[in-house]
Every structure is written in C-alpha cells, then in structure tokens.
Amino acid sequence: MEVARFWRTNGQRYQLIGEECPNCGTKIFPPRDVCPECDKQAKMPFTFSGKGEVYSFSTIFSAPEGFEKYAPYTVALVRLAEGPLVTAQLTDVDAGSVQVGMPVEMVTRVLREDGERGMMVYGYKFRPGRSA
Ligand SMILES: [Zn+2]
Numbered sequence: 001m002e003v004a005r006f007w008r009t010n011g012q013r014y015q016l017i018g019e020e021c022p023n024c025g026t027k028i029f030p031p032r033d034v035c036p037e038c039d040k041q042a043k044m045p046f047t048f049s050g051k052g053e054v055y056s057f058s059t060i061f062s063a064p065e066g067f068e069k070y071a072p073y074t075v076a077l078v079r080l081a082e083g084p085l086v087t088a089q090l091t092d093v094d095a096g097s098v099q100v101g102m103p104v105e106m107v108t109r110v111l112r113e114d115g116e117r118g119m120m121v122y123g124y125k126f127r128p129g130r131s132a
Contacts, residue, residue, distance in 0.1 A: 019046055021035035027084060049080075072095055
C-alpha cells in the first residue's frame with residue numbers, strides 16, 4: 001500500500017488551517033481575515049480538528065474534466081466541530097450509505113493528477129469518523 005504509507009509520513013503537512021477571531025472567538029474557514037460574526041479583523045491562525053458531520057451532500061455521477069476516473073463520488077457540506085461549513089469530497093464511503101449527521105473526519109488525498117507535468121494535486125477530503 002504505497003499510498004497509505006505516504007499519507008502517514010506527510011499527513012501533518014496538510015491540516016485544515018483557518019482563523020480565529022481574537023474579539024469574539026469565532027472560528028473561521030476558509031480564512032478571510034475578517035470575522036463574519038463581528039466584522040473585526042481576524043488574522044490569528046487556527047488549526048481545526050478536522051472532525052465534523054455531514055450537513056448535506058450530493059453524489060456526482062458525471063465528473064468534470066480531470067476527475068472522470070473518480071466518478072461517481074459524493075460531495076458534502078461538512079459542519080466542522082468548531083462551527084464553519086466546508087465543502088469537500090467524501091472518501092472511503094459508499095455513496096448509498098452517506099447520511100445527514102454522519103460523523104466524518106478530514107483526511108488528505110490526491111485530488112487530481114496532472115498528466116502532462118506529472119504533478120499531484122492534494123487537498124482535503126472527509127471520511128466516516130468517530131463522533132466529534
Ligand atoms: Zn468576531
């Protein structure tokens with residue numbers, strides 16, 4: 001399992017980093033430098049736990065160019081344990097068993113391989129996990 005070994009060694013590099021508002025404590029993702037709750041400047045980095053639950057989801061059967069070999073796949077709106085909603089692909093799960101409220105945790109996976117340059121594009125996905 002070449003891939004699995006790779007993730008174990010490099011997993012720490014791909015954390016879910018957002019921001020925390022120093023004024024009201026709101027956790028912000030994606031980073032936008034302004035608190036959505038109180039409109040104050042918020043540039044304090046905050047590392048999310050990566051745990052959350054499925055808020056809503058849809059399964060993609062017809063993938064955009066470059067993602068064809070991954071279809072069908074499920075894209076979910078995940079509510080993080082700290083509050084923000086993020087959109088991400090689900091992995092390690094059957095499309096038919098995804099449910100609203102299902103606990104999930106972030107993992108880092110290859111999103112796309114760039115054929116011409118041989119580049120790997122990484123990003124975060126979510127897989128079923130323990131309750132946050
Ligand atoms: Zn705030």
